[in-house]
Amino acid sequence: MFLKILKRRWKMESLFKKDKIYNQDCVIGMKSIPDEFVDLTVTSPPYDTLRRYDGRLTWSFEKFQEVACELYRVTKTGGVVVWIVGDETKNGSESGSSFKQALYFMQCGFLLHDTMIWKKICPFQQRTRYIQAFEYMFVFSKSKPPKTANLICDRKNKWGGTAVHGSQRQPDGIIKPRSAKQISKKIKEYGARYNIWDMPGNKNNRTGHPAVFPVQLAVDHIVSWSNVGDVVLDPFMGSGTTAIAAIKTGRHYIGYEVVPEYYQICINRTKQ
Secondary structure, X not given: OHHHHHHHHHHHHHOXXXXXXXXXXXXXXXXXXXXXXXXXXEEOOOOOOOOOOOOOOOOOHHHHHHHHHHHHHHEEEEXXXXXXXXXXXXXXXXXXXXXXXXXXXXXXXXXXXXXXXXXXOOOOOEOOEOOOOEEEEEEEEEOOOOOOOOOOOOEEOOOOOOEOOOEEEOOOOOEEEOOHHHHOOEOOOEEOOOOEEEOOOOOOOXXXXXXXXXXXXXXXXXXXXXXXXXXXXEOXXXXXXXXXXXXXXXXXXXEEOOOHHHHHHHHHHXXX
């Protein structure tokens, strides 16, 4: 039985290569990836019907469900999916599809490890609405907390370098003085950053793709949730940002982009 599983896995691995972007529908393409193969997914799917990509792409909740199920299958236990998404506003109401998707990921067996925010400035403003300045970054882990968490510590602590002092609230709610051992320690100069990441969008986007997120955004997630040599997947590769970030950080990548023009952008950018 074990030998049959190994043969099946070897056959599936022979159908695709790492460090390659495929001009293919991601649901079809991911079926060639063995179970429990991917360490991390960083992706930004279509946002409802905000961008139709020349009318050639159809995006529905049913299509999303297919993608989510395949992501669960190919992700390693403890692996992470970073789902960067926003909602369409139609007839005065936001769709709420991002939350529906998050709940479905949890139904599949993912844990909602963190709801992060990408803070950015959107140039579009409506007369009856405040300027949209963020997108959701849902961080899911498969079946258990992330197997890798290299939290970026670039937030300067106000009291960094000073001794720990004062009291501490216990799990039962009672406040007690800190122990001598705790007081002897000093506060670190830098702590883990907050889960709201302030990064400007690509104002001078010249890739030819209408929805490009910053390479640094992908780099920071890849560094946080994977290790050197791990496999990073992007089922909606778009302009190739995730692949570029994977190359920069020493990870392998697998990507899918169904639109031929955008696929060519991916190829050109990853060759630079």
